[in-house]
Each structure stands twice: as C-alpha cells, then as structure tokens.
Amino acid sequence: MSNPNISNEEMQRSFDIISKMGAYYDNKIVGQKHLKLALLTAFIANGHILLESVPGLGKTTAAKTLADSVSGSFSRIQCTPDILPSDIVGTQIYNSQTGTFETQLGPVYANFVLLDEINRSSSKTQSAMLECMEEKQVTIGGKLYKMPDVFLVMATQNPIEQEGTYLLSEAQQDRFLLKEKIEYPTAVEEYEILNRIEKNVFVKTESTVTIDDLKYIQNVAKKIYIDDSIKHYITEIISATRNASSVISKDLASYIEMGASPRGSITLMKIAKAIALINGRDYVVPDDVKALIYSALRHRITLNYSAVADNVQPEAIINALINSIRTP
Secondary structure: OOOOOOOHHHHHHHHHHHHHHHHHHHHHOOOOHHHHHHHHHHHHHOOOEEEEOOOOOOHHHHHHHHHHOEOOOEEEEEOOOOOOHHHHHEEEEEEOOOOEEEEEEOOOOOOEEEEEOHHHOOHHHHHHHHHHHHHOEEEEOOEEEEOOOOOEEEEEEOOOOOOOOOOOOHHHHHOOOEEEEOOOOOHHHHHHHHHHHHOOOOOOOOOOEOHHHHHHHHHHHHOOEOOHHHHHHHHHHHHHHHOHHHOOOHHHHOOEEEOOOHHHHHHHHHHHHHHHHHOOOOEOOHHHHHOOHHHHHOOOOEEOHHHHHOOOOHHHHHHHHHHHOOOO
C-alpha cells in the first residue's frame, strides 16, 4: 500500500529523526522498551503522558532523557502539597519603579514540562494545569498566553504511598494521551545498570534533534493513512467500554462504572498513526491500534468499588473487550 500524501523522502527523514531520538534514549536508559515506545508515541502525537511506578524505576530519568534528545526548552516542577497554581503558570508582580504590574510567566511555558510526583500537588494546583494541557493556553491578569506549538507534559506519580497526596480526578487523567505503568527491570538489565554507573557512562550528551525536526515528524504522522475499517474498529472498542455487557460477560461488565469518552477514540487514532510512523509505514494496521491499548485506556475506564474489592484491574477488562471484537 502506498500513501500518495507522503513521499519517500518524508518517510526517510522521519525514520532518521526517530532513530536519533531512540538511540539517545538507549544510550541513557537500560531496558524499558515499552516505555520508550510510549514516550516516542507521545512526542510524535504531541500528547501528554502520565508515568506511574514505585520509586526508583527511572520514570523521571526516562522522561527527561527523551526530552533532552530534542533541543527544546525544558522545565522540571517538583510538586509538593504547598505549591500554588501561580508557582506553575505564573503571576503578576508589582514594579514599584514603573508603578505597574508585570506578568511573570511560570515554568509551565516550555516545550517539555516534567511534573514530578503530580499527585503530591493540591487539587487546586492540579486543576490549574487543565487549561494549559487541554487548551494550550492560560489566563493571567485577564490576558491569554499561548503555549508553544510543541507543548508536552510528562507527569509522574507513585501509586503506593498515598500519605500527603491528592488523587488525580477523572477529568485530569483524561487529558493525558497515555498512562504508562513501569515495571521492575530484569536481573540482566539491573546488572547492566550497575556496570554503566560504575563506568560513569550516564553522561549528558548534546541533543541531535531540533524542535523543527519534531514538528516535522508530527506533521508527517498526521498524514499517515488509516482505513475506514480501522476507524470502525476503534469506535467499536470505545463503544464496547460503554456497553460492555453486550460483548463480555455480565459479571466482568458489572465492574465498569464509566466507559471511555470520544477522547479515547481520538487517542487510539493518534497513537496508531504515530506507531505506524515509528515502524516505518505510511499506513495503519490493526496491530498499531493494539500496541499501546492498555496505556491508552487504563485511565479512561472507571471501575467501581466492587472491582477494587475483588482486585480486578483495568487491563483485565481491556483484554476481554479486545478479544470480543473482531479485528479487521
């Protein structure tokens, strides 16, 4: 299949850019291949990503590493319970010399923003990010300030320790394109980490990709061909999350309190196109839709208290739904 909207030169340049980003990541991070795919997909789709794991598994390092691979502006915000919305988005400061208020933009005005331990910030501060993340703008003193064209929030959270934390609301989680859960490294990977630390190979190197390069592959990804049959496949998956009892067992369906919104369909289409480009194709296949299906839907399917009591995970629901829908 050939896509007339994308030339061979565009595909080749896109492949070179993605390869450079991937090589930069591999040079700094041991293992975590699925996380690499999720981060690359978020960058290409220009969508936000939420990383979840117990402490010490490198979620902050991985996010910062891929951001460092692109020579854009970067901000890291360490979230704490006492951080205020103005500490993130900015505020107006009185200038006694001129007798006027001057706007001072916050650290959120960057191409890549790392919100470390986002669930430690208060609900009020979390909500201040909603306009930034969804509308890509914020209002200070009655004036609108637009975010950069490339604006990506990478947030991390620890799901184990809940003391002094504020759970993200469904509305806040839905703003994230992907929610990636990070697993422990294997014994072989952990051995390699020790070797690299001993040899001091984790030295920062210059980025080889520019913001213009990233914009380029983002624009190419938008032109990736997706057939109507795959669009119908995506809508069937999302529709099944809302009417699960019609496709899976009633016992399993009873654990779902609320299914995914149309934002879920948009997400699956965006990530499928990005993954197709990562794999060097100018068209989408069904496996591109499934590649990050857990990351795309685990935070968009709301489970009830019965699911918590019976230790039913969103991944089990997603598996049942996918297996019940015919692949085109």
